[in-house]
Amino acid sequence: xxxxKLSSLLLDTTEANYDARGFHVQHxxxxxxxxxxxxxxxxxxxxxxxxxxxxxxxxxxxxxLIYQFNQYGTPQRHVIHADIAPDxxxxxxxxxxxxxxxxxxxxxxxxxxxxxxxxxxKRILMEEDYFGHPLLKDFVDPPNPYRSxxxx
Amino acid sequence: MAQxxxxxxxxxxxxxxxxxxxxxxxxxxxxxxxxxxxxxxxSLWPLTFxxxxxxxxxxxxxxxxxxxxxxxAGVFRPSARQADVMILAGTIxxxxxxxxxxxxxxxxxxxxxxxxxxxxxxxxxxxxxGQYAIVEGADKIVPVDVYVPGCPPRPEALxxxxxxxxxxxRAGKKFKK
Numbered sequence: 001x002x003x004x005k006l007s008s009l010l011l012d013t014t015e016a017n018y019d020a021r022g023f024h025v026q027h028x029x030x031x032x033x034x035x036x037x038x039x040x041x042x043x044x045x046x047x048x049x050x051x052x053x054x055x056x057x058x059x060x061x062x063x064x065l066i067y068q069f070n071q072y073g074t075p076q077r078h079v080i081h082a083d084i085a086p087d088x089x090x091x092x093x094x095x096x097x098x099x100x101x102x103x104x105x106x107x108x109x110x111x112x113x114x115x116x117x118x119x120x121x122k123r124i125l126m127e128e129d130y131f132g133h134p135l136l137k138d139f140v141d142p143p144n145p146y147r148s149x150x151x152x
Numbered sequence: 153m154a155q156x157x158x159x160x161x162x163x164x165x166x167x168x169x170x171x172x173x174x175x176x177x178x179x180x181x182x183x184x185x186x187x188x189x190x191x192x193x194x195s196l197w198p199l200t201f202x203x204x205x206x207x208x209x210x211x212x213x214x215x216x217x218x219x220x221x222x223x224x225a226g227v228f229r230p231s232a233r234q235a236d237v238m239i240l241a242g243t244i245x246x247x248x249x250x251x252x253x254x255x256x257x258x259x260x261x262x263x264x265x266x267x268x269x270x271x272x273x274x275x276x277x278x279x280x281x282g283q284y285a286i287v288e289g290a291d292k293i294v295p296v297d298v299y300v301p302g303c304p305p306r307p308e309a310l311x312x313x314x315x316x317x318x319x320x321x322r323a324g325k326k327f328k329k
Contacts, residue, residue: 125285127247134284141284146246148274148288149281 002078005040009033016079023068023077031065031082031090038093038100041069041078048093049077051103053111055137057086063113065090084113092118110135185324192236192262193318199235199255200228204242206269206304213307225314232258237317238294239310243271243278244287256294264321266313267296270303277303 006013012028029037038048049068056062062083069078084090092115094101104115105124112133115121123130132139143150162168198220202210213220220226229235232255244252256265267290270276275288290296297320298313305313 125245125247127250130246139284141282146249146287146292147283148279 002040002044002046002076005044006037009036009040018077023079025076025078027078027080029080029082031084031088034065034067034080034082035091035093035096037080038067038096042096044071045073046071046078048097048099048103051100051107053107053113053135055111055135056083058137061086063111065107065113067093089114089116091116092121094118109133112136186322189321189324193321194224195227196223196225196237196264196314196317197227197229197235198225198237198239199232199259200230201238201255202241203244203248204271206241206271209304209307210239210241210268210310213310218307218311220311220314223311223314223318232256233260235259236262237264237266237314239266239268240272240290240294240296241268241304243276244290244293245285246287249287249293253293262321264297264317265290265294266298266300266310266317267291268300268302268310268313269305270301272296273299273301 003013006027009029011030014026016023016026018024027037041048046069049070051068052066054064054066056064060083063086065082065084067080067082069080070076082090090113092100092104094104094115095117101119102124104118105121107113108115108118108121109123109125110133122128126134132141134141162171202208212218214226214228225237236259238256238259240252256263267273271278271286272290275283275286278286279288287293298316300309300313302309
């Protein structure tokens with residue numbers, strides 16, 4: 001059972017009301033245990049649904065990585081929150097779940113969070129010589145020729 | 153017009169200029185140019201190239217029900233070197249701006265561009281103050297000849313744009329920009 005495998009790894013687990021939240025179980029974990037957690041989910045035939053990130057520097061000076069795992073057998077969506085410090089790196093799970101490759105590149109592109117052990121961590125949505133990370137709360141895109149509001 | 157005395161043999165640019173004004177061009181290329189423009193307008197070869205959802209409508213326009221081949225514009229060329237018209241069908245993301253510019257530069261003149269759909273006119277639904285993701289209008293990167301409004305435009309609208317472009321090509325230099 002997945003719960004047994006996770007119990008030694010996860011910091012905090014709460015059951016959630018699926019109808020209200022859209023997932024069944026929520027875990028809070030430390031970022032360095034993410035590879036072990038992913039291994040556990042993989043061994044129980046789970047797949048990675050998505051990875052996303054939140055810029056919570058205004059709240060508690062952290063970036064929150066959010067992973068979702070689900071399986072086809074008995075639908076049970078697990079959401080994992082892992083907080084990291086703004087200057088810290090997170091471990092990549094692209095070697096365990098290949099689907100994580102582009103999600104991690106997207107998070108790197110949009111938030112500037114770097115992933116250790118990623119095979120090819122480069123921008124995915126913005127052009128490669130872009131300077132910033134657009135989804136950060138304090139991001140301001142300077143005037144550029146592609147926007148009408150910046151026309152002289 | 154008052155005729156002035158001009159020397160029979162001259163190399164003075166002023167005299168040559170005056171001579172031109174009085175006599176007009178010695179060889180008229182207009183007929184040939186008209187014929188070429190007519191041929192060009194009846195065989196517009198678009199670039200095989202779609203950017204977003206408008207491209208689906210462009211494909212529908214090219215397929216059997218609407219059939220762009222009826223007006224000679226159904227030969228979608230896979231190489232920019234053989235294409236006459238670039239149909240910009242869909243949202244132009246910032247990352248795509250450079251490849252589009254490259255493709256446009258690779259197309260041999262004479263060449264034309266059709267901006268299809270709201271996104272290529274001014275950014276459409278993706279435009280907001282401070283946005284970082286898209287190019288607000290195809291005319292920021294290539295010179296656009298015809299704009300087609302719609303989200304996405306019907307295939308008939310694309311046909312109308314091609315007819316408009318044909319008119320423009322056939323008008324040649326008489327077309328005032």
